[in-house]
Amino acid sequence: MKKTLIAAVALLSVSGSVIAAEGAYVGGNIGYATHDIKASGNSYDDNDTAWKLNAGYRFTDLLGVEVFYQDAGDASYKVDNDDVKSELSNYGAALTGTFDLTSDVYLTLKAGVAKWKADYKVTGGVSGTDKGTDLYLGLTAGYALNDELNVVANIDRIEGEEDAEITTYVYGLGVQYNF
Known part of the structure; x- marks a missing residue:
C-alpha cells in the first residue's frame, strides 16, 4: 500500500508540471479488472476491483500523450498444482488520438508501454515478484460536462508473461479534469 501511495503522489507531481498548460488533464477512475490466466497448460479466469490515476497533455485536438498508474487488483490461479495469488499493478505511457464525435462526446485511442508487476504468494509460503514491460492499449469514451x-468510461488491456501469461482488461468509470 505504501508503494501504491508513493506512485500516486509521484504521478500527481508529474502532472503538476503541466498544470499551467492548456491541453493538460488529470483523471481517475475505478472499475473492474478481468484476468485471463494461462499457467501450466491450464486456463483460469479471475476478476477484482481496479483503479487508475492518469495525467496527459493534448498537443493538438487529435494527438497527445498520457502517463498512468493502475492497480489491477488480485488474480488467483494454479501453477504445477500450487495455488497462487498475485497482486497486479502497472504504470506506463501512451500516445493518444482523440476523435470528437460531437461537441461534447469524444473517443480517445491509446497505445504505449506498461511496466507491470505481479507480487505473488504460493501455497506453502513461497513469495516473490514478477516484472515486465509489455504493450498497453486503451480506449476512453468521454462526455464533457463543461x-x-x-x-x-475506459477499457485498458495489458498483457504480462513470466511464470504465467496474464492478460488483464480493466473497465472503469471516472472523471477527467481539463486545465
Whole structure:
C-alpha cells in the first residue's frame, strides 16, 4: 500500500508540471479488472476491483500523450498444482488520438508501454515478484460536462508473461479534469 501511495503522489507531481498548460488533464477512475490466466497448460479466469490515476497533455485536438498508474487488483490461479495469488499493478505511457464525435462526446485511442508487476504468494509460503514491460492499449469514451470536467468510461488491456501469461482488461468509470 505504501508503494501504491508513493506512485500516486509521484504521478500527481508529474502532472503538476503541466498544470499551467492548456491541453493538460488529470483523471481517475475505478472499475473492474478481468484476468485471463494461462499457467501450466491450464486456463483460469479471475476478476477484482481496479483503479487508475492518469495525467496527459493534448498537443493538438487529435494527438497527445498520457502517463498512468493502475492497480489491477488480485488474480488467483494454479501453477504445477500450487495455488497462487498475485497482486497486479502497472504504470506506463501512451500516445493518444482523440476523435470528437460531437461537441461534447469524444473517443480517445491509446497505445504505449506498461511496466507491470505481479507480487505473488504460493501455497506453502513461497513469495516473490514478477516484472515486465509489455504493450498497453486503451480506449476512453468521454462526455464533457463543461470545459473543465468530463465523465469518462475506459477499457485498458495489458498483457504480462513470466511464470504465467496474464492478460488483464480493466473497465472503469471516472472523471477527467481539463486545465
